[in-house]
Amino acid sequence: MRRADELRELVETHLRSLLFGPELGGLEAALRYSLEAGGKRIRPVLCLAVTEAAGGDVERALPAASALELVHTFSLVHDDLPSMDDDSERRGRPSAHVVFGDGVALLSGDALLVEALRLALSYDDPAIARELAGATLDMIGGQYRDITGDDGDLETLHRLKTGALFSASVGLGLLVTGVPDAEHEPWRAFGADLGLLFQIVDDLIDGDGYARRMGLEAAKELTADVARRAHARLDDLRADARVLHEIVDAVTFRTA
C-alpha cells in the first residue's frame, strides 16, 4: 500500500504526461502553466487512496484522478480572472491571466474543463464522466452563490463549492474500482466530512467563513469534531484505510 506522498508523485507524473487536444496550438502552454503550478493535489490523491483502500487498481484510476485536478484547476483559473476574484497571484506565481492575458486565460480554463471530461470519458462506463460533470455543475452553482453574495447559508455554499468535488473524488475511486452502488454510502459520507474539514481549516487559515462566523476557538473545536468523525467513518469501513487516515490528518493539521 502506497503512502499519500507516493500517490501524489504518481499524480504529478501522470499530469505531466497528459496529451492535450492536438488543435489547442499555443493555448496548451497556458493549460500546462496552471496545471503544473503545484498545489496539494488532494483531490486526485484522495481518489487514488479510495481506489487502493477499496481494492482497486491505482494505475487504472489515474485518468479519473487527473480529471479531478483539471476541474479544480479550471475553477481556479476562472476564479482568478478580474471579473471574478481578481487575484493576480496563485500558489506564489502570477495568475494565468497576468501571464497570458484575460482572454487566453479564459479559454485555457474552458479547455481544462473539456480535457477533464475527456479524461473521464476514457473509461467505458459513462457513470464516471456523469459523476464528474454533476459535481462540476454543483461547484459552479457554489461559485455563483459566492460571487453574488448569496452565501447566507454557509453550509450550502461550502457543500457546493468545495464538497462536491471532494465527494466526486471518493465517488470516482469507487466507480473505477467497480464497488457496487449499494456500498457507496459510508465512503461518500466520509468524503463529505473530509470536504467539510478541508473547508473549515481553509477558513481558519484565511480567518474568514466559519472562523469569522463562529470565532477561532469554536472553529477549532469543530475541526477536531469533524476530524474525529472522519476517522471513525474510516474505522467502520471494512478496508485498509491507513492512507485515508493519513489524508485526514494532513488536512486537519495543514497550515497553508
Place this chain on the structure above:
Amino acid sequence: MRRADELRELVETHLRSLLFGPELGGLEAALRYSLEAGGKRIRPVLCLAVTEAAGGDVERALPAASALELVHTFSLVHDDLPSMDDDSERRGRPSAHVVFGDGVALLSGDALLVEALRLALSYDDPAIARELAGATLDMIGGQYRDITGDDGDLETLHRLKTGALFSASVGLGLLVTGVPDAEHEPWRAFGADLGLLFQIVDDLIDGDGYARRMGLEAAKELTADVARRAHARLDDLRADARVLHEIVDAVTFRTA
C-alpha cells in the same frame, strides 16, 4: 419526413424543456437568457436531419441536438465577454454580460458547457459525449487562434472555429442512429462542406474573412462551388436527403 422548420420547432421545445442542475440557483436564469435568445439552431437541426435521413429516431436524437446548441451558446457567451470580442449585443438583445455582469456571464458559459456534456452523457454510448468533447476542444483551439491573431491560415481557423461543431452535428446524428463507423465518411465530408459553406456566407455577410481575402465576387463563386459540392455529396448518399438539401439551400441563401 419533417421539414427543417418542423425540426427546428422540436429543438426549441426541447431546449425550453431542459432541466438544469438543481444547484445552479439563480444562475439558471442566465443560462436560459442566452439559450432562449433564438438563433437559427442550425447545428441541432442538422443533427436531427442527419438522424432522420440515416433512418434514426429523431426524438431519441433530441438530447444530442440540444447539447450541440448548448456548446454553441457557451461559445457565444464567452466570446462576447469584454476580455474576448467585447460585444454588447447578441441577436438584437444585450449580451449576457451586459445583463448579468461579467462574472455571472462567465459562470453561465461554464455551466452551459457542462450541461451540454451532461446531455451527451445521457446516452449509454460514451462515443457521443467523446465526439462532442473533441469538437468543443477543436472549437476552443480555433477561438485561441482567432483572438491571438494567429489566423494566417484561414482554412485551419474556420475548420476549428466553425467546422468542428458542424462535423460533430453530423457525427452525433450518425452515432445516435447507430450507423457503423465504416459508413460515416461520406456523411462527415458533407458536414465539413456545410461548415465551410456556412463560414464563407458568414464572411460575405460581415465583409471579412474569405470576402476580404478573396474579394466579393470570388467569395460568391466559392459559395456556389461549395454548395454544389455539398448537394452532390448528398446525392451520392443512399438516403432520403431532402431536408439536408433544404438546409444547404438555407445556408447558401441566408442574408443574416
